[in-house]
Amino acid sequence: MSTLTDWLKFVRLPTPIFMQVETFALTVASGIICHVLFNRLEPRGVVPCLRLLLAPPTIVTYIATFGSTTLTLLEATTNYLLILAIYLGSLTTSVVVYRLSPLHPLASYPGPILCKISRLWIGYITSTGRQHIYYTQLHERYGPYVRTGPNNLNIDDIAVLPDVMATRPFQRGERYETNRIKGSKGAVIGIIDPEEHAQRRKIWDRGLNISAVHGYTDALSKQVHQLLEVLEIREGIPFDLSGWLSCLSFDFMGDLAFGGAFHLLDTGKDKNASPPKTLDIPARRAVTGNIPWLFSFFELVGANGSIHRLENFALQSVVARKEKGSNRKDLFYYLLDEAGLGTEPPSLPTLINEATLAIIAGSDTTGTSLSNLFFFLLTNPDVYAKLQAEVDREFPKGADVFAASSSSVTRSMQYLNAVINETLRLRPAVPSGINRRLPKGTGGVMLGDKYIPEGTTVQIAAYSVHHNPKYFAPSPEKFYPERWIDSETPGHILDHSAFFPFSYGPTNCAGKSLAIFEMRAVVCSLLQKFEYEFAPGYNPLEWEKHLRDHNIYVKGQLPVMIKARW
Numbered sequence: 001m002s003t004l005t006d007w008l009k010f011v012r013l014p015t016p017i018f019m020q021v022e023t024f025a026l027t028v029a030s031g032i033i034c035h036v037l038f039n040r041l042e043p044r045g046v047v048p049c050l051r052l053l054l055a056p057p058t059i060v061t062y063i064a065t066f067g068s069t070t071l072t073l074l075e076a077t078t079n080y081l082l083i084l085a086i087y088l089g090s091l092t093t094s095v096v097v098y099r100l101s102p103l104h105p106l107a108s109y110p111g112p113i114l115c116k117i118s119r120l121w122i123g124y125i126t127s128t129g130r131q132h133i134y135y136t137q138l139h140e141r142y143g144p145y146v147r148t149g150p151n152n153l154n155i156d157d158i159a160v161l162p163d164v165m166a167t168r169p170f171q172r173g174e175r176y177e178t179n180r181i182k183g184s185k186g187a188v189i190g191i192i193d194p195e196e197h198a199q200r201r202k203i204w205d206r207g208l209n210i211s212a213v214h215g216y217t218d219a220l221s222k223q224v225h226q227l228l229e230v231l232e233i234r235e236g237i238p239f240d241l242s243g244w245l246s247c248l249s250f251d252f253m254g255d256l257a258f259g260g261a262f263h264l265l266d267t268g269k270d271k272n273a274s275p276p277k278t279l280d281i282p283a284r285r286a287v288t289g290n291i292p293w294l295f296s297f298f299e300l301v302g303a304n305g306s307i308h309r310l311e312n313f314a315l316q317s318v319v320a321r322k323e324k325g326s327n328r329k330d331l332f333y334y335l336l337d338e339a340g341l342g343t344e345p346p347s348l349p350t351l352i353n354e355a356t357l358a359i360i361a362g363s364d365t366t367g368t369s370l371s372n373l374f375f376f377l378l379t380n381p382d383v384y385a386k387l388q389a390e391v392d393r394e395f396p397k398g399a400d401v402f403a404a405s406s407s408s409v410t411r412s413m414q415y416l417n418a419v420i421n422e423t424l425r426l427r428p429a430v431p432s433g434i435n436r437r438l439p440k441g442t443g444g445v446m447l448g449d450k451y452i453p454e455g456t457t458v459q460i461a462a463y464s465v466h467h468n469p470k471y472f473a474p475s476p477e478k479f480y481p482e483r484w485i486d487s488e489t490p491g492h493i494l495d496h497s498a499f500f501p502f503s504y505g506p507t508n509c510a511g512k513s514l515a516i517f518e519m520r521a522v523v524c525s526l527l528q529k530f531e532y533e534f535a536p537g538y539n540p541l542e543w544e545k546h547l548r549d550h551n552i553y554v555k556g557q558l559p560v561m562i563k564a565r566w
Contacts, residue, residue: 177292219252249367365429391416422479
């Protein structure tokens with residue numbers, strides 16, 4: 001059977017109308033035209049995309065069969081499906097050829113072919129939790145500028161960080177739009193307009209500045225002492241330290257944000273649909289952040305259940321907080337303008353977004369950073385011994401880590417702060433960094449000697465920069481706190497401008513001071529009370545194996561055994 005017509009006759013299917021030259025040409029042309037329209041209009045949402053995908057082949061089929069009264073239903077269906085296949089093939093071919101051609105605005109930037117063709121490949125890499133490692137490997141192979149999508153660049157050049165993260169015309173990328181619920185302006189982290197973001201950020205800063213953070217000392221002290229009691233009854237028994245550190249962070253954030261803990265330390269598990277049940281959310285958000293249209297698809301097929309459960313939990317927390325008020329200044333004291341400063345409180349949907357941000361970004365990131373810190377201590381006994389000696393010197397038996405003067409003490413503990421910095425360097429809270437988009441209409445900009453065309457999304461991954469020997473040497477992959485103390489040693493490189501674990505510029509993490517305050521107090525409290533070692537039979541490689549980058553780190557268990565020191 002030498003022709004498709006012969007084959008169709010053999011299987012008793014009708015000869016399709018696309019075998020007519022005019023119909024075939026029209027179908028192919030429709031695919032190319034649709035590609036041009038997609039490029040210019042950039043439709044968002046399932047319905048607009050389906051219109052562009054399905055309307056042209058439907059119109060072509062109608063034109064090709066207009067006036068025909070002899071087609072059976074089978075013939076009409078076959079004709080439509082074959083035209084649709086040719087149309088989609090033409091559209092796909094046009095897209096691929098253009099994205100790989102010298103005509104594409106990013107044609108001069110190197111990168112894997114699969115990345116140049118589609119963001120689906122990065123979406124897959126993201127789903128594995130290894131995107132931070134993948135980006136680092138790409139920079140090692142291709143250099144500081146790598147094309148990681150049709151219109152995406154990853155940059156490993158600290159010289160352009162201020163231009164990308166702190167100045168116009170760059171704006172927050174599309175990934176933040178998928179976090180916005182209906183009727184909401186989005187959480188502070190997702191507001192694209194710089195002026196609107198600055199206004200909302202002022203409210204968060206009032207609740208998270210140094211002065212406000214000191215006001216949360218009693219709340220943190222209460223939660224840490226409860227954790228110490230929980231650990232004390234587990235002396236000599238293997239248990240998951242990482243899980244309990246997360247419970248601590250969640251409870252502290254509940255107390256800090258909503259005026260009441262989530263009570264996870266009471267049982268060590270989630271009994272009331274509280275945050276830990278939603279920890280599959282970062283993986284989903286990470287993928288849809290790279291491929292925004294997937295979020296609409298997941299919503300259409302009902303696959304966003306865990307996200308909605310978190311939103312419902314946030315709603316309950318916000319409503320309960322508004323009803324009971326507060327007898328002290330927690331975070332929502334500022335967000336709800338209970339001080340009467342005249343700022344208009346955000347809408348309820350916006351408050352739900354803000355509450356979701358506080359629950360996930362404000363708690364689990366700190367719990368994971370603490371877990372990483374204890375992992376590094378247990379795998380580096382010399383570091384553990386030095387830090388233990390410093391803690392014992394500043395907080396001997398009976399000393400109160402939460403005394404009024406203790407905050408200034410922990411700030412001055414050189415080795416403690418070096419250990420925290422080194423932990424955040426190797427395992428930044430947001431390893432793959434924050435992206436910025438250069439909107440269309442800007443005309444493009446120059447970053448150093450590189451031209452960035454409009455419509456490009458730029459990403460600077462903290463993990464890649466923090467592991468670059470150009471900025472941290474020797475051995476940037478090694479846990480070596482001394483690099484923060486002996487930076488003047490010949491051969492040592494420590495570029496402080498390349499250290500941005502809490503993002504950079506006016507949109508950096510509002511909770512930076514709180515996170516550092518919490519880490520200092522928790523580490524000193526736990527080291528003052530107990531000695532730690534890995535549980536028998538535990539392979540430390542398992543920790544790295546289960547550590548996943550889903551924009552924030554998602555971790556596994558950290559089995560340890562403890563012994564009281566006093």
